[in-house]
Amino acid sequence: MRLPIFLIEDDAAVRDSLLLLLRSEGFQARGFASGDDFFARIPEDPVACVITDLRMPGMDGSEVVRRVVETQGEAWPILVITGHGDIASAVDLMKTGVVDFIEKPFEPHRLLETVKGCVERLTRLAPQLQNRARNDRNLALLTMRERQVFDALTSGLSNKEIASQLEISPRTVEIFRAKVMAKMEAPNLSALVRMSLGLV
Incomplete structure (x- = not known):
């Protein structure tokens, strides 16, 4: 897997x-001079590894971590490079999603490993993350009414119960149900429920 760094x-x-x-190890590595520079030109790769220094002028590493975790989640694991005096901060950051921290000065092999x-x-x-990204894209294609039917279906309501809740006919529910299944690329209701739970 050629992972961008x-x-x-x-x-x-x-x-x-x-x-x-x-x-030299075959990674597709790109450098950024600051957190501001990174977010001004943030790449669109679905998965990547972020390595950030902790102490930097302007946006510091803690803010970089917060924003990456908030926007990318586990698809972009983060490594923090830190000086001795910042270890307590680095440990705290691991609780928010940082995979590891590397203390300066460090051996090159430590970073590579x-x-x-x-x-x-x-x-x-990767397969799970790609599926989630596809599901999110498909979910965004649903109309407001289709999303209501999706939410009702995945919460376990029957067509009749959905019709009553949305004040539409059961036949109309069936039509919307078919549209939801098609747009979400769900072969059956079980798959649709797993999608709603982020399991596929």
């Missing part, structure tokens, strides 16, 4: 040496 480091010399190291661990984890998660 996004490196956020304000020290140009450190950034260039780390990019060279990562690229951690990145490779992220690749292995994402390789296992």
Whole structure:
């Protein structure tokens, strides 16, 4: 799996040496000089690994972590590079979603091993993440009424109960149900429920 690596480091010399190291191992590594620079040009890759320094001018690493976790979740695991004085902060960040932190100064192999661990984890998660992304895209295609029927179906209501709740005829429910199943690419109701639970 060719996993993109996004490196956020304000020290140009450190950034260039780390990019060279990562690229020498076959990773598609891109560098950013700051958190602001990263979010101004944020890539659209469905899965990626983010490596960020903790102390940077402007947006610091903690804010980078918060925003990446909020927008990308587990699809973009985060590694934090930290100085000795920041270890307590790094440990706190692990509770919010950071996969690991690497203390400065660090051996190159330490960084590479951690990145490779992220690749292995994402390789296992990739099919599930891709399915979730497809389900989210399909869900966004539903009209307001179709979404109401989707929510009612996946909460276990029958066609008759949905008709009563939405004040429409059972026949109309059947029509909307068929549209929902088609748009969500669900072969049956069981698959639709699993989609609503994020299980497929």
